[in-house]
Amino acid sequence: MKIHEICFSPTGGTKRVSSMLSRALTDETVEVDLTAREVDFGQVELSPEEVALIAVPSYSGRVPTVAAARLAAMHGNGARAVLLCVYGNRAYEDTLVELRDKASGAGFKVIAAVAAVAEHSIARQYAAGRPDAEDEAMLRSFAARIRRKIDDGGLDEPVIPGNRPYRKAAGAGIVPKATRACVKCGLCAAKCPVGAIDAKEPARVDKKRCISCMRCVAVCPHHARRVNRLLLALVGRMLKKACSQRKACELYL
Missing domain, CATH: 3.30.70.20 (Alpha-Beta Plaits)
Incomplete structure (x- = not known):
């Protein structure tokens, strides 16, 4: 089985999780880099027989705007999609439900969704070293269940947490x-x-x-x-309570 790994991963954390999941699903992948400005994403077209793994980081509980726009330009044509949102151990809030809406709008058929943790891209002391061995073992177990659903021809859409309307998008604010x-x-x-x-x-x-x-x-x-060190310290203090307790990966199937 070939999987189109469609990934937006500016700092590599989302890609590490995505690669763990894709490798556990199949040994044949086609990579689509959503961070690449030079790509015409309108030329990305799948067939109903194909499978996509669509991976994005959670930015303040939302799909990054640029990733959403590039995904929207694609042509899923009924290809089955596994969604993956990766967050820095705080919360992913409306990211998965928004990603589901964007993927469906682009013509993908969502059959599974995963939320996973990677090192926080700004306050790197949180979720440092993740995804780790425990995460990888859990992702492998998720992949086995997802693969069974794919092989059985399952097309039912999972119930995905989140709100509509989505939470208000945060401004950039932190400029290196x-x-x-x-x-x-x-x-x-x-x-x-x-x-x-x-x-x-x-x-x-x-x-x-x-x-x-x-x-x-x-x-x-x-x-x-x-990033300005004082600002970085402030962000770290603001996130301390929400990020200090380890969150586990989650599967919606």
Whole structure:
């Protein structure tokens, strides 16, 4: 069985979880990178016999706007879809139900959904090291159940938690800045999912475009981009109560 792994993962956490799940489902995958600005997602077209794994991070309990727009441009044509939302151990709130709506709107037939945890992309002390061995074992068990449903031809849609209307989308707010270590190599600008960074002057960032995904921080080979330390400490304190207790992966089938 071939799976189209459609993934939006600016810092790699969502991709790690997605890869664990896809590898447990099949040994044949076709990757579609939702962070790639140069891709014409309107050319992505599946058939009713195919299966997609659609993976996104939860940004303040919502699907990242750019990921939703790129998914909406695709043509699912009735292909079965397994949804995956990955969050930083706080909560995923309306992410899965919104992802279900976007996938269905693009023509996919949702048959399963998974919520899983990865290291928080901003306050990295939360869910550090996740997904870990315990997560992987749980994802493998989920994959076995999902695979049985696929092999049996099951098409019933699972009941997915969340609210409509969705919670109000949060503004970006946290914009990483270039430090003196920046050599203007341009990698951050090239890899930014929304083109918010000036390629010639990486210190210039379009704050209206920035989605606080932390891709620029993750990819910089010189560790020359960072979030203001005071702001980072404040975010850490705000999240402490909600993020300190370990959350488990969840399956909706």
